[in-house]
Amino acid sequence: MTGLSLKGAISDDELTVLEDAGLLISEGKIISVGGFDELKYSHPEAEIHTLEGNHTCLPGFIDSHTHICFGGSRANDYAMRNAGKTYLEIAKAGGGIWDTVTQTRKASQETLTKHTVKLANRHLKNGTTTIEVKSGYGLSVDEELKMLRAIKKADTASSADLISTCLAAHMLPKDFVGSASEYLEEIGTNLFPILKEEGLTTRVDAFIEESAFSAEQIAPYFQEAKTMGFDITVHADQFSTGGSKVAVEFEAVSADHLEASTQTEIELLAKSNTIATALPGASLGLGCNFTPARKILDAGGVLSIASDHNPGSAPMGDLLTQAAILGAFEKLSNSEVLAGITFRAAAALRLEDRGKLTKGMLADLSIFHTSNYNEILYNQGNLKPCMVFKNGELVYNKH
Numbered sequence: 001m002t003g004l005s006l007k008g009a010i011s012d013d014e015l016t017v018l019e020d021a022g023l024l025i026s027e028g029k030i031i032s033v034g035g036f037d038e039l040k041y042s043h044p045e046a047e048i049h050t051l052e053g054n055h056t057c058l059p060g061f062i063d064s065h066t067h068i069c070f071g072g073s074r075a076n077d078y079a080m081r082n083a084g085k086t087y088l089e090i091a092k093a094g095g096g097i098w099d100t101v102t103q104t105r106k107a108s109q110e111t112l113t114k115h116t117v118k119l120a121n122r123h124l125k126n127g128t129t130t131i132e133v134k135s136g137y138g139l140s141v142d143e144e145l146k147m148l149r150a151i152k153k154a155d156t157a158s159s160a161d162l163i164s165t166c167l168a169a170h171m172l173p174k175d176f177v178g179s180a181s182e183y184l185e186e187i188g189t190n191l192f193p194i195l196k197e198e199g200l201t202t203r204v205d206a207f208i209e210e211s212a213f214s215a216e217q218i219a220p221y222f223q224e225a226k227t228m229g230f231d232i233t234v235h236a237d238q239f240s241t242g243g244s245k246v247a248v249e250f251e252a253v254s255a256d257h258l259e260a261s262t263q264t265e266i267e268l269l270a271k272s273n274t275i276a277t278a279l280p281g282a283s284l285g286l287g288c289n290f291t292p293a294r295k296i297l298d299a300g301g302v303l304s305i306a307s308d309h310n311p312g313s314a315p316m317g318d319l320l321t322q323a324a325i326l327g328a329f330e331k332l333s334n335s336e337v338l339a340g341i342t343f344r345a346a347a348a349l350r351l352e353d354r355g356k357l358t359k360g361m362l363a364d365l366s367i368f369h370t371s372n373y374n375e376i377l378y379n380q381g382n383l384k385p386c387m388v389f390k391n392g393e394l395v396y397n398k399h
């Protein structure tokens with residue numbers, strides 16, 4: 001993927017496929033990529049590992065949007081939704097985001113860490129070596145801190161890299177006495193400084209939606225976050241438009257969801273440096289339309305694809321399957337899909353050291369048992385990696 005551009009459409013003939021190839025790895029990084037024999041002769045000091053049979057090596061996948069730190073399950077919400085119950089009926093029956101907040105508050109930090117590690121390791125086995133993880137089921141200063149500390153511990157305990165994001169602005173907590181603006185002000189004043197002090201995250205997210213926060217309510221919150229040096233990311237245009245405009249105004253690193261985006265929002269995003277993130281797992285979980293990924297790419301935007309793995313709208317949590325399905329529905333080239341879960345997703349997290357198999361990048365690798373890279377998306381997630389490397393270390397081996 002060396003020569004592929006960050007922005008816009010990519011055709012499959014732009015992708016370089018190296019055959020009889022080798023990677024030279026040292027101290028967790030890729031030193032050189034090229035023909036196996038050539039590398040072998042130019043580096044006689046190298047310890048050699050060969051893979052017998054046909055394999056395809058891709059960069060480790062990067063999931064730039066998940067909520068895998070949570071308590072409880074929303075299997076009953078899912079059943080009710082599919083049986084035709086409305087959002088309001090589900091909320092009345094005790095479902096929705098608030099249900100997960102209640103279950104997450106009941107869980108100890110240790111329990112949350114354990115659960116997050118378990119899910120992170122499942123993603124790792126499926127080839128995902130970097131996973132963004134949001135808070136947002138705590139919704140008070142103390143409970144958000146508990147989540148972000150749990151995520152930090154989980155990062156140490158899992159071989160995958162976990163990148164945390166503060167999503168205290170997920171919804172107005174039902175038990176907060178005061179207005180939405182007062183809640184956001186409290187978070188900005190009392191939580192943001194601790195996030196900095198403890199190094200818990202460098203990223204702040206907000207859900208801009210009729211059921212969550214309005215653009216007007218979020219503006220001073222994002223202003224404060226930006227002033228303090230946080231990167232901004234937004235849950236935007238999921239059911240109604242408005243979020244992506246805020247994202248562009250605040251120079252957010254990414255605007256995620258975008259299922260409701262129209263040509264106006266698509267063009268706005270394409271002209272900006274804000275990365276558009278499609279979350280096909282949320283479309284599959286809710287049974288609604290996909291993000292207009294083809295239009296975003298054709299307008300010249302950057303498309304990242306993430307799983308949104310969460311207990312409510314996206315319970316599946318299988319990035320490769322979802323990216324393959326999005327590709328089929330949105331008519332994306334295989335290169336565009338693979339770019340969306342590798343270097344373009346890395347850009348959505350402002351990570352410059354991963355996502356391509358080139359010199360200097362981390363040796364994060366997903367290896368599949370096939371000689372034809374097209375087999376990987378063709379199998380729609382059912383062809384799993386047989387080996388996964390993180391920082392040059394073998395962390396999963398099915399052989």
Ligand code: NIG
Nearest residue numbers: 097207235282308310312313
């Ligand atoms: O990204 N859209 C808002 N937040 C999550 C859903 C969280 C939940 O339902 O628990 C999302 O889809």
Ligand code: FE
Nearest residue numbers: 065067235308
């Ligand atoms: Fe989300």
